[in-house]
Amino acid sequence: MFDHVKFGVSDYAASKAFFLKALEPLGVAVVAEGSPAYGIELSPKGKASLCLYQTDEKPAHLHLAFTAENRRQVEAFYRAALEAGGKDNGAPGLRPHYHANYYAAFVIGPDGHNIETVCHEPEA
Known part of the structure; x- marks a missing residue:
């Protein structure tokens, strides 16, 4: 159903570190990364991705x-x-x-x- 879900975070570095560590046991790794405004894509072996990016928007659009x-x-x-x-x-x-x-x-x-x-x- 989902290919990827992308949402904004208020502290890109902290969120990146959190999700990489928390999802590591599930085989999740970095697939792609750009500037904090572009963000990072995390995925277990090419399956559905979680994408995070830096934003000041409150709440961030999904x-x-x-x-x-x-x-x-x-x-x-x-x-x-x-x-x-x-x-x-x-x-x-x-x-x-x-x-x-x-x-x-x-x-x-x-x-x-x-x-x-x-x-x-x-x-x-």
């Missing part, structure tokens, strides 16, 4: 990413979400800065949360 089996599902999600009242935050398309087959769409939900659907598979 970023929820759902797994799609194919790119058609990403496109269908985007259309349905806009029809349901979501606001565009990134039309379906490749995001090669994440990886070559990262095909995603983003909408802002009713409470301001960034809702994403992503397919990691190459085009069929």
Whole structure:
């Protein structure tokens, strides 16, 4: 269901240290990291990820990413979400800065949360 969950933290260094230590017994390790504003992605062997980033926003908006089996599902999600009242935050398309087959769409939900659907598979 979830591909990744991303949320803001008020103390990036402390949160990073906490989650790395607390989740270590579950096999969680750093997958990617950028500046504190971009954050860190933690995952056990390429499965669903937990992403943290530095923010002053209170409360921080959530970023929820759902797994799609194919790119058609990403496109269908985007259309349905806009029809349901979501606001565009990134039309379906490749995001090669994440990886070559990262095909995603983003909408802002009713409470301001960034809702994403992503397919990691190459085009069929």
